[in-house]
Amino acid sequence: MSETRHNWTKEDILEIYNTPLMDLLYNAATIHRKHHDPNTVQVSTLLSIKTGGCPEDCGYCPQAARYHTDIEGNDLMSVQHVKAQALRAKSSGSSRICMGAAWRNVKDGEEFDQVLEMVRTINKLDMEVCCTLGMITENQAQRLAEAGLYAYNHNLDSSEEYYKEVISTRGYEDRLETIDNVRKTNVTVCSGGIIGMGENAEDRAGMLVALSTLNPQPESVPINALVAVEGTPLEDQKPVSIWDMIRMVATTRIVMPETQVRLSAGRTEMTREGQAMCFFAGANSIFAGDKLLTTPNPDVNADMEMFKMLGLNPQKPFIKKMQPETVEAQDSQYQALGEKPKWTRPEHKIERNEEAKQKAKVLK
Numbered sequence: 518m519s520e521t522r523h524n525w526t527k528e529d530i531l532e533i534y535n536t537p538l539m540d541l542l543y544n545a546a547t548i549h550r551k552h553h554d555p556n557t558v559q560v561s562t563l564l565s566i567k568t569g570g571c572p573e574d575c576g577y578c579p580q581a582a583r584y585h586t587d588i589e590g591n592d593l594m595s596v597q598h599v600k601a602q603a604l605r606a607k608s609s610g611s612s613r614i615c616m617g618a619a620w621r622n623v624k625d626g627e628e629f630d631q632v633l634e635m636v637r638t639i640n641k642l643d644m645e646v647c648c649t650l651g652m653i654t655e656n657q658a659q660r661l662a663e664a665g666l667y668a669y670n671h672n673l674d675s676s677e678e679y680y681k682e683v684i685s686t687r688g689y690e691d692r693l694e695t696i697d698n699v700r701k702t703n704v705t706v707c708s709g710g711i712i713g714m715g716e717n718a719e720d721r722a723g724m725l726v727a728l729s730t731l732n733p734q735p736e737s738v739p740i741n742a743l744v745a746v747e748g749t750p751l752e753d754q755k756p757v758s759i760w761d762m763i764r765m766v767a768t769t770r771i772v773m774p775e776t777q778v779r780l781s782a783g784r785t786e787m788t789r790e791g792q793a794m795c796f797f798a799g800a801n802s803i804f805a806g807d808k809l810l811t812t813p814n815p816d817v818n819a820d821m822e823m824f825k826m827l828g829l830n831p832q833k834p835f836i837k838k839m840q841p842e843t844v845e846a847q848d849s850q851y852q853a854l855g856e857k858p859k860w861t862r863p864e865h866k867i868e869r870n871e872e873a874k875q876k877a878k879v880l881k
């Protein structure tokens with residue numbers, strides 16, 4: 518049985534968020550160490566397979582067709598191109614490829630078939646495959662699952678209240694419905710949000726209420742710091758403070774102990790010391806590669822240098838635990854199909870590598 522709480526309130530979460538920083542860090546790091554190997558960080562590569570021209574109006578996004586940004590749009594990438602990029606990412610230490618398409622929603626047809634082929638192709642490379650393609654139906658989620666999709670990303674972005682200030686072309690309910698459609702399959706859920714869009718601490722807590730009360734909670738939660746892009750409605754937003762980022766990461770870790778918390782957009786603005794504090798506070802996943810869809814990100818060599826300095830190891834694919842409820846759902850689904858799961862379902866224990874075990878012994 519999972520010990521994860523699904524009844525967090527905004528007041529509970531605000532109290533955690535506003536804890537004196539040293540106590541917050543200590544509490545978050547303690548929970549982190551109980552549920553994860555603190556020296557292992559998952560590395561994902563985000564690949565834009567179809568850039569720009571999106572009909573939505575997300576106020577932070579340079580890919581929205583209605584904003585005047587420098588983004589050059591392109592058509593859907595070929596399967597061969599995606600495969601080459603995936604191999605490159607794998608050789609640089611990534612265990613997951615996340616493919617993003619600037620669509621409002623997925624439409625059945627040639628392009629979706631091509632995405633399914635990309636999923637099958639990357640799956641054969643022994644990498645986890647994630648997609649972020651906008652809204653999807655239950656049937657589309659099922660087809661992605663059958664192609665071997667490991668995770669589907671659909672962010673809630675902010676609290677339900679503040680969401681309306683940033684996006685008008687689709688509602689919070691639409692987002693939750695897509696997450697629900699993904700949950701009806703064996704695909705894991707990745708959903709998080711952005712801080713620094715002008716929201717207050719209550720909105721940040723509100724977003725964490727929405728995510729942590731999902732049952733199961735998302736397997737991954739990306740925490741992004743807004744990258745204000747010229748030409749978007751949020752172009753004048755000041756960069757978010759590193760202290761806010763650390764508080765947000767630590768609070769996410771406390772309310773979603775089993776989840777992989779991903780330090781996502783905005784890392785180019787953070788020092789290594791700041792990122793190290795985020796890892797200590799419970800972040801255990803990053804995006805690698807010099808671009809995050811269209812915004813800048815640290816170079817992969819610089820990240821690997823940072824990992825070396827901090828003694829961090831990239832996580833291997835398919836070893837991370839899923840939320841216990843997801844595993845239960847998978848069990849019954851596979852039993853009904855009379856099949857075995859495609860990937861090795863992880864056991865609910867902390868996987869430490871030998872080197873980390875030795876170091877722990879020395880410290881004792």
Ligand code: SF4
Nearest residue numbers: 571573575578581619
């Ligand atoms: S965030 Fe996604 S849905 Fe929103 S405008 Fe950008 S590409 Fe479109």
